[in-house]
Amino acid sequence: MKILICISSVPDTTTKIKPTGDGKAIDLANVQWIINPWDELALTRVLELKEQPNSKIEKITVLTVGGRNAEPTIRKALAIGADDAIRVDTEPGDNYFTAFQIAQALKNYDSDIIICGIESSDYNGSSTGSMIAEMMDLPSVSSVSKLEIESDTVKMNREISGGFEVIEMPTPMVAIVQKGIAIEPRIPSMRGIMMARSKPLQVVESADVKPLTVFCSYTLPSPKAACKMVDAENMEELVNLLHNEAKII
Amino acid sequence: MNKVIIFAENFEGVFKKATFEAVSYGSRIVEQMGGGEVIAISLGEVADEELKSLGAYGATRVISLHNEAFNSLDAKIYAKTIADNVKKENAGLIIFTDSNASKAVAPRVAVRLHAGMVFGAYGLPSNLSPFTIPKKVFYGKAFTEVVIQSEVKVISLSQNSFGVVENKKDIVVENIDHTVDTDQIKTKILSVEKSTGKILLTDAEIVVSGGRGMKGPDKWKPLEDLAETLGAGLACTRPVSDEGWRPHTEHVGQTGKIIAPNLYFAFGISGAIQHLAGVSSSKVIVAVNTDKDAPIFSAADYGVVGDAATVLIGLNDALKKFKSEN
Numbered sequence: 001m002k003i004l005i006c007i008s009s010v011p012d013t014t015t016k017i018k019p020t021g022d023g024k025a026i027d028l029a030n031v032q033w034i035i036n037p038w039d040e041l042a043l044t045r046v047l048e049l050k051e052q053p054n055s056k057i058e059k060i061t062v063l064t065v066g067g068r069n070a071e072p073t074i075r076k077a078l079a080i081g082a083d084d085a086i087r088v089d090t091e092p093g094d095n096y097f098t099a100f101q102i103a104q105a106l107k108n109y110d111s112d113i114i115i116c117g118i119e120s121s122d123y124n125g126s127s128t129g130s131m132i133a134e135m136m137d138l139p140s141v142s143s144v145s146k147l148e149i150e151s152d153t154v155k156m157n158r159e160i161s162g163g164f165e166v167i168e169m170p171t172p173m174v175a176i177v178q179k180g181i182a183i184e185p186r187i188p189s190m191r192g193i194m195m196a197r198s199k200p201l202q203v204v205e206s207a208d209v210k211p212l213t214v215f216c217s218y219t220l221p222s223p224k225a226a227c228k229m230v231d232a233e234n235m236e237e238l239v240n241l242l243h244n245e246a247k248i249i
Numbered sequence: 250m251n252k253v254i255i256f257a258e259n260f261e262g263v264f265k266k267a268t269f270e271a272v273s274y275g276s277r278i279v280e281q282m283g284g285g286e287v288i289a290i291s292l293g294e295v296a297d298e299e300l301k302s303l304g305a306y307g308a309t310r311v312i313s314l315h316n317e318a319f320n321s322l323d324a325k326i327y328a329k330t331i332a333d334n335v336k337k338e339n340a341g342l343i344i345f346t347d348s349n350a351s352k353a354v355a356p357r358v359a360v361r362l363h364a365g366m367v368f369g370a371y372g373l374p375s376n377l378s379p380f381t382i383p384k385k386v387f388y389g390k391a392f393t394e395v396v397i398q399s400e401v402k403v404i405s406l407s408q409n410s411f412g413v414v415e416n417k418k419d420i421v422v423e424n425i426d427h428t429v430d431t432d433q434i435k436t437k438i439l440s441v442e443k444s445t446g447k448i449l450l451t452d453a454e455i456v457v458s459g460g461r462g463m464k465g466p467d468k469w470k471p472l473e474d475l476a477e478t479l480g481a482g483l484a485c486t487r488p489v490s491d492e493g494w495r496p497h498t499e500h501v502g503q504t505g506k507i508i509a510p511n512l513y514f515a516f517g518i519s520g521a522i523q524h525l526a527g528v529s530s531s532k533v534i535v536a537v538n539t540d541k542d543a544p545i546f547s548a549a550d551y552g553v554v555g556d557a558a559t560v561l562i563g564l565n566d567a568l569k570k571f572k573s574e575n
Contacts (some may be wrong), residue, residue, distance in 0.1 A: 001428055002450075011387075013503060013522070013523055013526075014522055015387075017387045017390040017391045018391075019391065023300075026386075026391065036505075037504055038504075056369075066286070093365060095356065095368075096359070096360070096365065096366070099360070107371045117416075118352065119368075121387070121388070121503065122386065122387055123386050123441070124368070124369055124385065124386055124387070124388065125369075126352045126356075126368045126369070126405075127352070127355070127356035127359070127366055127368050128356070129356075130324060130352065130354070130355075130356035130357050131356040131357070131359065131360050133324070133325075133357065134325075134328065134356065134357040134360040134361065135360055137288070138327055139323070139435035140324050140325070140353070140434060141324070141353075141358055141435065142324065142349065142352050142353035143349040143352065143353065148504050155439075158349075159451075160349060160350060160443075160450070161260055161265075161348070161349070161449060162439075162443050162445075162447070162449050163441065163442045163443035163444055164442055165438050165439075165440070165441050166438070166439040166440045166441075166442075167436055167437065167438055167439065168437045168439055169435050169437065170435060173435065173499075176353070177415050179497065179500070179504050179505055180497060183491070195334075201398055206269065211365075211366060211398075212363070212364065212365030212366070212397065212398055212399045213366070213385075213387075213395050213396065213397050213398065213399075214391050214395065214396045214398065215394075215395050216392050216393075216394050216395070216396055217393065218382070218386075218392065218393050219391065219392050219393075220390075220391055220392075221391070221392060222391075223391065224547070224548065224550070225290075225551060226308075227546045227547065227549045227551065228534070228550065228551050228553040229551075229552045229553070229554065230551060230553050231551070231565070232372040232544070232553050232554060232555030232556075232559065232560050232563070233568035235495075235563035235564040235566070235568075236567045236570070236571075237551075237566065237570045238535070238551060238553065238567070239564070239567045239568055239570075241551060242332075242512070242533070242535070242551070243571065243575075246512075246533045246550065246551075248511055248512045248532065249455075249479070249510070249568075249571075
């Protein structure tokens with residue numbers, strides 16, 4: 001069984017975000033790039049499955065859409081334990097553009113399960129995985145918080161309002177994963193880092209497609225008014241403020 | 250004519266507030282456009298009375314499609330059904346909520362219609378031509394304006410970013426027995442686990458949350474008491490769920506649930522950036538922490554410097570007194 005994991009390269013989650021002078025982009029100078037947290041957890045889960053006795057997983061491939069500057073991120077995924085990598089050679093555009101690039105690159109690529117994180121921690125789009133599935137005419141399950149592989153089906157928990165469903169779906173399919181899929185992301189070992197250097201990284205040409213949306217300006221949220229402090233001994237005052245001032249209770 | 254379609258998701262035959270908000274939002278956009286039709290589309294078994302309730306928020310027609318297959322979510326089948334109806338109606342804008350089902354279905358609908366899609370719209374379009382939608386990025390650390398360039402447009406609305414607005418209209422219900430190609434259904438549901446009777450975190454108007462400053466899993470009773478007094482949902486930080494003090498379903502933050510209640514209480518929470526990412530859309534934040542320099546106070550509207558356990562008891566007493574008097 002071949003597993004493909006889509007990896008997005010995003011600014012470290014603690015990055016202080018500020019727009020550029022003209023407000024047309026986010027200032028990305030000095031940003032530390034990381035693997036999108038959900039993609040990293042997806043990779044961790046698939047490695048756990050591959051290490052199980054009698055695992056049917058033959059190969060784990062990671063794919064990213066990005067220029068040469070995305071290579072350290074994809075090398076990190078190889079260092080964590082992916083077997084090989086694909087980079088679609090273009091800067092990612094909107095969700096449609098990016099999904100299209102991935103669907104094109106995977107057209108002649110045989111994978112049984114394609115896994116995407118539920119969203120990217122930068123643009124919070126929550127759409128690429130399902131778009132890829134639709135473009136490739138594959139079934140998909142979103143909000144997956146647990147994933148097991150059984151002969152030629154995938155067994156998953158899907159989070160729903162107030163609980164979860166246990167779902168089975170035949171391969172090939174797309175799984176869109178979120179919290180719970182793995183607990184702690186794996187850290188690359190020294191040996192993994194050494195081995196990653198010689199693992200195959202295939203660069204494929206991008207497809208000719210136009211994005212359908214354009215992010216045109218960025219602003220920071222207006223700063224919050226100063227926090228009003230209430231004495232710990234005077235909770236009646238807090239209740240009074242919430243009732244009469246905030247009018248929230 | 251301008252036509253806007255809202256996907257009216259039901260939960261066991263009942264609509265939630267987020268759907269009423271999406272209908273309110275859609276009908277306001279139609280007003281912005283100078284008039285048109287606000288159509289809701291419902292999949293599965295929903296009673297006529299419930300369907301008609303959408304008229305209170307501006308819908309003038311609801312297309313209710315029936316088939317057993319709609320009782321469980323197969324993303325592909327749902328998307329095909331919705332997209333086919335959008336084409337039939339020749340609608341230009343399709344609105345979803347930001348629910349789990351919307352995440353599974355809306356992007357597929359967008360691809361089928363070759364429509365640009367914005368997930369997590371935060372309020373009304375700032376411009377209709379070009380169609381420009383405000384949205385949060387980096388978990389609310391910045392706002393952006395997104396232009397949708399395609400003829401047909403798909404947006405999903407961030408919960409509580411617009412609000413439920415009454416706008417009563419006469420509504421027509423169209424019940425249709427829909428045919429589904431069942432061979433195409435690949436989602437097989439083996440079982441469902443649901444907790445009953447609890448207030449769902451993502452639906453709660455008030456949320457009471459605890460961090461490591463609560464000092465241990467056995468210290469949660471006062472927090473649960475406060476939640477009961479307020480009719481609030483319970484939440485926690487990532488360290489708390491990672492250490493098993495509370496179930497992971499209660500974790501709010503960047504990698505947990507993103508919530509937007511009217512009132513959020515943070516007890517013993519320092520306010521790490523990843524935690525704030527999940528709660529910063531709350532209308533009012535109250536923070537209680539022993540450290541007066543904790544970052545949570547710069548995100549909070551009201552703050553109390555003190556021990557969570559002590560403050561909880563005082564606050565619960567004060568609230569009970571308030572409730573008995575009001």
